[in-house]
Amino acid sequence: MRGRLAGGARRLAGLWLVPVVIAVWEVTTRLLEDTDFPPPSTIVTSMYELWFSGPPSRLFFTDEAIGNILPSLGRMFAGWILAAVIGVLLGVALGRAPVATQYVDPLIQLGRAIPPPLLVSLFALLFREELRTQLATIVFGVIWPVLLNSIEGARSVDPVQVETATVFGLSRRQQLWRIVIPAAAPKIFAGLRLSLSLALILMVIAEVFAGSDGIGYQLREAQREFETPIVWGAIVLLGVLGYLVNSLFVLAESRLLVWHRQATRAT
Amino acid sequence: MLEISNLTHVYGSGPTAHRAIDGLDLSVAEGELLSVVGPSGCGKSTLIRCIAGLIRPTGGEIRIAGTPVRDTPDNLAVVFQDYSRSLFPWMSVADNVALPLRRRNMDKARRRAAAQEALESVGLAAAGKKYPFQLSGGMQQRVAIARALAYRPSLMLMDEPFGSVDAQTREDLEDLVLQVRGHHRMTIVLITHDIDESVYVGDRVVVLSKAPAHVVGDLKVDLPAPRDQITTREHPDFVHLRAEVGRLVRGVEAAAS
Numbered sequence: 001m002r003g004r005l006a007g008g009a010r011r012l013a014g015l016w017l018v019p020v021v022i023a024v025w026e027v028t029t030r031l032l033e034d035t036d037f038p039p040p041s042t043i044v045t046s047m048y049e050l051w052f053s054g055p056p057s058r059l060f061f062t063d064e065a066i067g068n069i070l071p072s073l074g075r076m077f078a079g080w081i082l083a084a085v086i087g088v089l090l091g092v093a094l095g096r097a098p099v100a101t102q103y104v105d106p107l108i109q110l111g112r113a114i115p116p117p118l119l120v121s122l123f124a125l126l127f128r129e130e131l132r133t134q135l136a137t138i139v140f141g142v143i144w145p146v147l148l149n150s151i152e153g154a155r156s157v158d159p160v161q162v163e164t165a166t167v168f169g170l171s172r173r174q175q176l177w178r179i180v181i182p183a184a185a186p187k188i189f190a191g192l193r194l195s196l197s198l199a200l201i202l203m204v205i206a207e208v209f210a211g212s213d214g215i216g217y218q219l220r221e222a223q224r225e226f227e228t229p230i231v232w233g234a235i236v237l238l239g240v241l242g243y244l245v246n247s248l249f250v251l252a253e254s255r256l257l258v259w260h261r262q263a264t265r266a267t
Numbered sequence: 268m269l270e271i272s273n274l275t276h277v278y279g280s281g282p283t284a285h286r287a288i289d290g291l292d293l294s295v296a297e298g299e300l301l302s303v304v305g306p307s308g309c310g311k312s313t314l315i316r317c318i319a320g321l322i323r324p325t326g327g328e329i330r331i332a333g334t335p336v337r338d339t340p341d342n343l344a345v346v347f348q349d350y351s352r353s354l355f356p357w358m359s360v361a362d363n364v365a366l367p368l369r370r371r372n373m374d375k376a377r378r379r380a381a382a383q384e385a386l387e388s389v390g391l392a393a394a395g396k397k398y399p400f401q402l403s404g405g406m407q408q409r410v411a412i413a414r415a416l417a418y419r420p421s422l423m424l425m426d427e428p429f430g431s432v433d434a435q436t437r438e439d440l441e442d443l444v445l446q447v448r449g450h451h452r453m454t455i456v457l458i459t460h461d462i463d464e465s466v467y468v469g470d471r472v473v474v475l476s477k478a479p480a481h482v483v484g485d486l487k488v489d490l491p492a493p494r495d496q497i498t499t500r501e502h503p504d505f506v507h508l509r510a511e512v513g514r515l516v517r518g519v520e521a522a523a524s
Binding site for chain 2: 259
């Protein structure tokens with residue numbers, strides 16, 4: 001308990017650096033007076049005007065925000081969830097079948113080595129439709145950490161736990177849902193977390209190359225029209241979104257895996 | 268109740284093959300508490316896993332209540348040595364105990380009631396909502412015993428169940444086993460490497476040889492009931508028996524070296 005409090009205090013203490021960096025950034029860019037490097041205040045103002053100056057009834061979101069940020073988040077989560085479901089089920093199945101994994105492993109290593117942005121063009125040709133192309137890009141890009149971690153998690157389930165479940169007559173199905181998946185959960189979550197941050201990156205890439213709306217699309221348009229503050233604003237927005245999404249995930253993970261944190265601390 | 272005839276098990280094959288059990292014969296009567304002692308690494312765990320149907324022996328036959336063991340028999344429970352690995356850390360204590368009862372076709376309310384009753388019988392009535400990591404080692408092993416009891420097996424196998432707890436807890440758990448078998452009519456096979464424990468708990472002690480294991484000694488333990496950690500251990504018959512078992516185990520070790 002004391003350790004957690006101290007850790008929290010240390011994390012808060014680290015926050016003082018944020019305003020200092022922003023202040024230095026503000027002063028430097030103002031002195032520089034270069035339009036390619038607008039001061040943070042200008043970036044925030046343009047972000048506010050573009051996305052957050054809407055009516056109170058819509059929580060201050062503008063049409064631009066609703067038409068771009070929401071679809072971006074939707075794509076990111078849809079792709080991530082799809083990859084998570086496929087990755088966990090396939091990974092756990094493979095993890096319990098070591099021989100099959102040996103055969104499939106070279107394919108996984110190959111697939112993982114392909115830079116996903118390259119596939120946007122291929123998927124665009126294959127699907128000829130924007131949303132499917134984007135989702136395929138995200139799923140293909142983020143599935144690997146989930147898949148590999150699920151394989152590893154399912155493979156390293158303690159044999160005594162499986163023996164116990166077998167002795168007490170749990171069916172294969174019950175063993176999968178009640179023993180193997182919970183036992184593999186800490187590793188699966190590590191994979192899911194990695195995938196989530198990748199999903200944000202691939203969402204932007206998919207939108208920049210094959211989008212007609214979304215934050216990535218707005219970034220591309222702003223670049224074409226030399227609206228430098230909006231280019232910077234999109235980057236800031238993506239950074240903040242990534243931070244928030246990751247924080248929420250870590251919070252959910254720590255709630256769900258309380259047993260794991262406590263049990264590993266106790267030993 | 269349990270009939271083992273000419274049991275043989277070999278791990279692997281070729282020059283690296285390890286013969287763990289070789290021609291082991293053993294029978295356990297209904298309601299008997301049999302202690303099995305042997306030097307470490309003698310194939311005791313292999314024996315347990317064969318009886319439980321977790322591994323298929325390469326030779327011989329095991330029958331429980333007349334039926335040959337294939338897969339895992341549904342009237343059998345196992346208490347493993349390492350409670351920290353056999354209890355599921357993501358489930359509460361009550362859920363751990365209730366989990367196997369799904370096989371008994373009980374509805375949720377009855378599973379819960381049976382788990383609570385089993386926890387009470389091992390002295391953990393208030394621990395149901397806790398998680399295993401919140402309990403001491405001895406209490407965790409009690410939970411494992413409660414899980415086996417709730418399952419109401421006719422045969423309970425205990426694989427060095429008290430090997431990982433301190434001496435005081437060990438004595439408490441030994442008494443718990445004696446008390447439990449007084450309440451529930453069940454046959455118990457307890458594997459241990461502790462000579463005193465084998466005599467104190469058992470109705471009968473079987474001594475195994477070093478691997479490949481076979482039976483080298485079979486002694487009846489006739490000690491006055493109820494057994495007690497102090498008086499039983501100073502009883503002349505106890506002292507005599509533990510010496511005899513000790514000699515057999517030592518003999519095994521001397522012959523091996």
